[in-house]
Amino acid sequence: MKALIIVAALFLVTAVSAQPFKTKNIIMISMDGFRWHELFRGADSSLIFSKKYNSIDSARYVQKFWGPDEQTRREKLMPFVWQHIAQYGQLYGNRDLGNKVNVRNTFWFSYPGRSEVQTGYFDPAVNSNDYPDNPNENVLEFINKKKGYEGKVVSFASWDAVARILNRDRNGMLVNIDGEDVKGDDLTSLQKEANRFQHYSPDIFGPGERPDADTYLMSKAYIMAKHPKVVYIDFGDTDEYAHGGRYDFYLDGANKTDIMISDLWNYLQQDPFYKGQTTLLIFPDHGRGEGSQWTSHGQKAPHSDETYLMVMGPDTPATGEQKTQGQIYQDQYAQTMAMLLGFHFTANHPVGEPVNSVMK
Numbered sequence: 423m424k425a426l427i428i429v430a431a432l433f434l435v436t437a438v439s440a441q442p443f444k445t446k447n448i449i450m451i452s453m454d455g456f457r458w459h460e461l462f463r464g465a466d467s468s469l470i471f472s473k474k475y476n477s478i479d480s481a482r483y484v485q486k487f488w489g490p491d492e493q494t495r496r497e498k499l500m501p502f503v504w505q506h507i508a509q510y511g512q513l514y515g516n517r518d519l520g521n522k523v524n525v526r527n528t529f530w531f532s533y534p535g536r537s538e539v540q541t542g543y544f545d546p547a548v549n550s551n552d553y554p555d556n557p558n559e560n561v562l563e564f565i566n567k568k569k570g571y572e573g574k575v576v577s578f579a580s581w582d583a584v585a586r587i588l589n590r591d592r593n594g595m596l597v598n599i600d601g602e603d604v605k606g607d608d609l610t611s612l613q614k615e616a617n618r619f620q621h622y623s624p625d626i627f628g629p630g631e632r633p634d635a636d637t638y639l640m641s642k643a644y645i646m647a648k649h650p651k652v653v654y655i656d657f658g659d660t661d662e663y664a665h666g667g668r669y670d671f672y673l674d675g676a677n678k679t680d681i682m683i684s685d686l687w688n689y690l691q692q693d694p695f696y697k698g699q700t701t702l703l704i705f706p707d708h709g710r711g712e713g714s715q716w717t718s719h720g721q722k723a724p725h726s727d728e729t730y731l732m733v734m735g736p737d738t739p740a741t742g743e744q745k746t747q748g749q750i751y752q753d754q755y756a757q758t759m760a761m762l763l764g765f766h767f768t769a770n771h772p773v774g775e776p777v778n779s780v781m782k
């Protein structure tokens with residue numbers, strides 16, 4: 423009888439702790455300050471034809487991104503999103519249909535936005551892009567301590583503040599930022615080229631910010647060589663061009679991001695390590711204002727707390743664009759990611775509830 427109870431207890435423990443989902447790997451992609459407006463509606467007519475916000479040869483961007491209706495325009499802007507994620511995954515945040523995603527923080531800019539995503543928590547004290555090392559524990563370092571995930575959780579960012587947001591000095595994770603080479607004695611030839619290549623790009627965004635194409639090559643070379651299980655890629659071109667008032671480049675940046683995401687997803691689906699067991703999440707850190715305030719975000723730019731979430735993977739029902747009333751917040755992503763991997767995220771602060779509808 424005693425033995426039976428022990429066997430039953432062991433069975434129960436095993437059943438409770440077993441990963442209920444197929445997801446073994448997570449790819450997270452952040453698009454800094456890319457608006458839901460363009461994601462769901464495509465190019466904005468009040469901006470794409472504006473002389474103020476476009477270069478002299480803007481006709482080629484009108485040709486590239488304009489079309490007779492929103493469906494055509496959004497598919498021209500982000501073809502992978504609308505031909506693939508909309509078919510096999512989920513998109514939250516089309517406010518025209520009453521489906522809402524918002525940031526929980528009250529600041530509506532970059533450090534607080536990323537901190538909220540990765541910690542699952544809005545900390546009112548984290549109120550500046552110059553904030554030092556983040557005291558709040560994040561889901562990446564939580565997963566990095568789990569058996570089988572040690573050293574397998576990595577981040578690649580265009581913006582150098584991500585090193586402080588994730589507090590790499592505390593957790594020792596690889597957080598590769600602007601200007602830094604990936605180190606190691608066993609680098610592949612592609613990794614070595616990626617290290618060199620990033621120093622050839624003009625410093626168009628000023629100190630601390632490298633172009634996304636460089637960040638992408640660094641991350642893809644690493645993924646191919648090392649097979650990390652959790653990868654956070656943090657892109658910034660869209661925010662840089664928007665702050666600069668360049669709508670043509672802002673659109674083109676979003677389009678290039680879509681192409682890079684497509685390239686990565688296609689690679690993952692032909693690598694047995696990732697194929698069929700990797701979930702992709704895409705989101706921004708904040709939105710932007712409307713009308714002439716599209717260049718800006720923050721408390722003085724209404725609507726810049728409005729965002730979106732895209733998810734695609736083996737555990738996510740293929741319900742596409744969400745067309746019903748709903749509301750999620752970005753402090754829910756951290757627990758969602760942990761749960762997809764079979765973990766319950768706990769930290770030195772409260773954590774937002776998961777988005778249950780992304781899991782079967």
Ligand SMILES: [Zn+2]
Binds near residue numbers: 454455661707
């Ligand atoms: Zn930002």
